[in-house]
Amino acid sequence: MAVVKAIAEVIDTDALQAMAHPMRLRILAALREPDSAAAVARGLGQPRQKVNYHVKELERAGLARRVGERRAGNLVESLYQATAATYVVSPRLAWVDRPRIDALAEQVALENLVSVGERLQQAAALLLDRAAFDGEKIASAAVETEVRFADAAQRKAFLAEYVSAIGPLLKKYGDSQGDSYRVVLAVHPDSKETS
Structure with a gap:
């Protein structure tokens, strides 16, 4: 049987359109394991x-x-399988306009924020699959808070102090043996506020 990826990012409009039908989502779920169209039906x-x-x-x-x-019986059935166990739709699929493309190309930190968000979305989807299909208890945490900065200098000072504060923790646990965990800090303007 073909090797199935754990996760696939949908970045193609044809794939997105194909997934848009509710019946097809149910079929993809049924085809996590190889099966015939007749058996799925x-x-x-x-x-x-x-x-x-x-x-x-x-x-x-x-x-x-x-x-x-x-x-x-007397028939030969074709067997099909989904190409991935789960699919995540990339938000970039909707960003076909020149201003967004240019903004991502010109602002490296913003492009990195978008990439971190996509990786976080993919990791969460994979962990959800492990919980749903493997019965695994997922040790995870998410911390979100709001801070306010009077100006760019204060924001810069916060980041420097934050890195200084977590540096010893990262050094202490970064080289440890055991299960690997990803820690993410994202600093960005609150999207609900306008500047």
Whole structure:
């Protein structure tokens, strides 16, 4: 059988359009393991022809692929599988306008903030799958707070003091043995406020 990625980022409009149909999302969920369109149809309580059509559309968009065959009586059924266990839609898919593209290219810190957000979204989706499908208890935490800076100098001082304060912690635990955890600090203007 084909190797399935744990997660795939949807960055293509054809794939997004293919996923937009609720039936196709259910089919992708059913195709986490290889199966035929007929078996998926039975499981979903839908007509085989309808499910087969949607499977072909998912295959056309690169979200599912044919991975083999099996005999079912006198018939040979094609087996399909989702190309990933879970899919995350990239927000960049909607950012096709020149001003956003230019802003990301010109502002390295902002582009990094967007990239960190995407990686965090992907990590959360993978952890959710481990909890949902493997029954794993996920040791996780999220801390969010609001701070206010009078000016750029105060913001710079905060970041310097923050890095100085966590530096010893990072050094102490960064080289330790054991399970690896990712720690993220993101500093950005509150998106609800206007400047």
